[in-house]
Amino acid sequence: MFLIRGFGAEKNKKELLQKLAVLYPEPRSELNFSSDFELVISVVLSAQCTDKKVNQTTPALFKRFGSFRKLSTADVKDVEQIIREVNYYRTKSKNIIELSRMVVEQFGDQLPSTMEELIELPGVGRKTANVVLGERGITPSIAVDTHVFRVSRRLGIAKGENVRVVEESLMKNFAPESWRDLHHQLIFHGRRVCKARNPLCGSCELSDLCPSRVKL
16 A cells, blocks of 8 residues: 555555656665676675675675686685675685575586576575576566665555565555666665665655655
C-alpha cells in the first residue's frame, strides 16, 4: 500500500518518481568497476563500508589480482594488506578469495546470473546479489540497504520490519523498469538529505509528499 498523503496512490508514485528524477537525474552506483569481477568484489567490500573507501582500495587490489582466477589463488595475508582500510577486512579477504575460487571451479570462471547461485558465494547475501543482477542488467531487481530501508519507510512507499518485506513491498508498488533507478535514488537521498539522525526535512524537496516529516 502506498501511504503518501494527498493524492491517489498512482499519482503519488508518478510524482515521487518525477521528483527523484529531477533531484538525481543520473542514478548509478558510486562504486568504480569495469567488469563482472570488479563489480561483485567491490559490492562485497562495500558492506558496512563507504563506497569512497572501497574506491580508494580496489585499484591496488585489481592491479595485483585482476581476475577471479588470480584472486582465487591469492594468499589471504596479501589481500588483507591491500584492503586493510576496509571495514572487516580480514573476513572480507577470506570471502573474496573463496568467492573467486568457487566462481572458477563451480561456474567455469563466469560470475553466475541467478539469485540462487549468487547467494551461494561467500560474502554475497540477497542485497549484494540484487545489486549485481541490477547493475549487470540481467533481471530487474531492487536492493534494500540501510538507506533504502529507512527512506522508503519514511516516505511510506514500503512497509515492513525487515529488508525482505520492504524489498517485496517496493517491488509490488513500483514497475520493474523503475527499480534500478529507484534503488540508487533512494540511496542518494538517504545519504544526502534523509539521514538516519537529524534528517534535513526543512530543505527536502520531497517533504510535501512525506508523511513522516511532521514526526521527525
